[in-house]
Amino acid sequence: MLPLESSIVLTLHLDEGRVGRVEIGSNRPVQASDMLNGRKPAQVLGLLPTLYSLCGTAQGLAGLEAVENAAGIIASAAQRKARRILCQVEVVAEHAASVLRDWPPLLGEAPDLAALKPLRPLIMAARKALYPAGDWAVPGGGRLAPDHEALTGIVGRLGEAVSRGDLVADRLISRIEDEDMEGFGAIPPSLMPKAGPPDLDELLAADDDGSYRAHPHCDGAVFETGPLARQSPRPLMAALMGLYGNGLMPRFSARMMEMASALREVEDLVQDLSGDSGGLPMARNDGSGLGVVDAARGLLAHRVELREGLLHAYRILAPTEWNFHPDGPLARGLMGVSGPDLEWRAALLAASLDPCVPYRIEVRSHA
Amino acid sequence: MCMAVPSLITAIDNGVATVEAFGAVRTTSLMLLADEVAVGDYVILGPGGTFAAEKVDPEMAAEALAYLTEVLATGQA
Numbered sequence: 001m002l003p004l005e006s007s008i009v010l011t012l013h014l015d016e017g018r019v020g021r022v023e024i025g026s027n028r029p030v031q032a033s034d035m036l037n038g039r040k041p042a043q044v045l046g047l048l049p050t051l052y053s054l055c056g057t058a059q060g061l062a063g064l065e066a067v068e069n070a071a072g073i074i075a076s077a078a079q080r081k082a083r084r085i086l087c088q089v090e091v092v093a094e095h096a097a098s099v100l101r102d103w104p105p106l107l108g109e110a111p112d113l114a115a116l117k118p119l120r121p122l123i124m125a126a127r128k129a130l131y132p133a134g135d136w137a138v139p140g141g142g143r144l145a146p147d148h149e150a151l152t153g154i155v156g157r158l159g160e161a162v163s164r165g166d167l168v169a170d171r172l173i174s175r176i177e178d179e180d181m182e183g184f185g186a187i188p189p190s191l192m193p194k195a196g197p198p199d200l201d202e203l204l205a206a207d208d209d210g211s212y213r214a215h216p217h218c219d220g221a222v223f224e225t226g227p228l229a230r231q232s233p234r235p236l237m238a239a240l241m242g243l244y245g246n247g248l249m250p251r252f253s254a255r256m257m258e259m260a261s262a263l264r265e266v267e268d269l270v271q272d273l274s275g276d277s278g279g280l281p282m283a284r285n286d287g288s289g290l291g292v293v294d295a296a297r298g299l300l301a302h303r304v305e306l307r308e309g310l311l312h313a314y315r316i317l318a319p320t321e322w323n324f325h326p327d328g329p330l331a332r333g334l335m336g337v338s339g340p341d342l343e344w345r346a347a348l349l350a351a352s353l354d355p356c357v358p359y360r361i362e363v364r365s366h367a
Numbered sequence: 368m369c370m371a372v373p374s375l376i377t378a379i380d381n382g383v384a385t386v387e388a389f390g391a392v393r394t395t396s397l398m399l400l401a402d403e404v405a406v407g408d409y410v411i412l413g414p415g416g417t418f419a420a421e422k423v424d425p426e427m428a429a430e431a432l433a434y435l436t437e438v439l440a441t442g443q444a
Binding site: 034052054055 | 369388389398416428434441
């Protein structure tokens with residue numbers, strides 16, 4: 001693995017058979033975005049989806065929103081709707097990919113590669129079906145010319161992947177029930193608010209050394225972000241959480257619920273989507289802006305400053321920094337755990353929080 | 368951060384590509400790739416590097432690699 005392709009090492013330190021300490025080692029380059037400083041917004045926004053390809057659409061959209069806010073651009077309703085479609089297509093595809101690729105090995109099965117293969121092209125196809133010139137991440141809006149037939153086809157193919165994912169999810173949920181692990185990993189919930197921490201803009205603005213981005217918090221609280229936090233207001237999820245807190249069953253179920261509801265939302269939004277010429281000019285060349293997007297894995301924030309039309313203090317805060325924080329939901333959920341198959345159970349909890357980089361689990365006994 | 372590094376395909380054998388980036392040579396399956404690729408093309412690898420995830424056009428690959436070179440040079444990764 002290259003130094004740029006980061007990973008997470010989760011070490012469980014056992015004390016008399018119980019997890020007494022959880023260490024989360026991460027080499028994630030949270031300050032890499034500093035190198036975007038001094039560049040033109042359009043150049044950076046074109047580059048982001050390639051640089052952060054796993055959630056390239058969300059990264060592009062968060063950067064776009066931050067730049068537009070800094071430049072005083074208010075995108076049209078049609079542009080905002082099209083961007084929401086792009087975001088939700090990626091959410092469905094990423095959730096489905098995680099279910100089809102990462103969940104089968106937890107059951108001793110092989111990933112469903114046949115169902116996995118069409119997912120990434122569907123993200124690209126959605127961009128093209130909305131913005132044929134490929135200018136979906138241009139400040140002020142690209143030329144939006146929806147191809148409704150293509151979009152309907154994309155929704156259909158995403159639906160097929162979701163159905164395949166349902167089968168894997170059924171087996172995983174059954175196994176969790178068989179093992180009496182529905183509430184495994186539950187801790188007192190500290191869920192990400194819908195719009196993120198209220199003072200996020202100020203915190204990112206002041207984060208010159210990257211320490212906040214590496215270990216984010218809100219007045220000391222480390223939030224869980226992602227499907228569970230977003231789905232928790234729904235009655236079914238509230239009922240599940242009433243039974244099992246924020247343990248495995250609610251977390252995995254939240255992913256499946258969100259995948260289905262995001263697909264429905266895309267289907268609805270596509271119906272009455274109209275075209276738009278885009279091209280709104282920058283209202284100012286100096287300012288600052290925050291862009292916050294609900295990416296598949298949770299809240300993704302970009303903050304930028306514009307100085308004479310060039311980017312400065314480019315800061316990105318990704319959801320994995322919350323969920324895999326040394327005092328976050330994974331670490332706290334594993335504290336005090338004992339018994340057999342510790343590595344497998346830790347892998348289940350990690351998968352329920354779906355990090356955006358590969359992870360490795362080590363168990364160390366201390367006499 | 369889930370950064371992706373465009374990697375140059377140096378050989379392809381039976382659906383498995385040998386790729387190079389920043390001096391590191393690895394192999395990756397082309398099984399999940401939608402586009403046809405050949406030696407000399409750039410791809411981005413999926414999480415863990417087992418599968419190539421996306422073909423990248425040469426101009427974008429060059430731009431991304433130039434940026435990533437700066438990131439490496441300044442010790443941000």
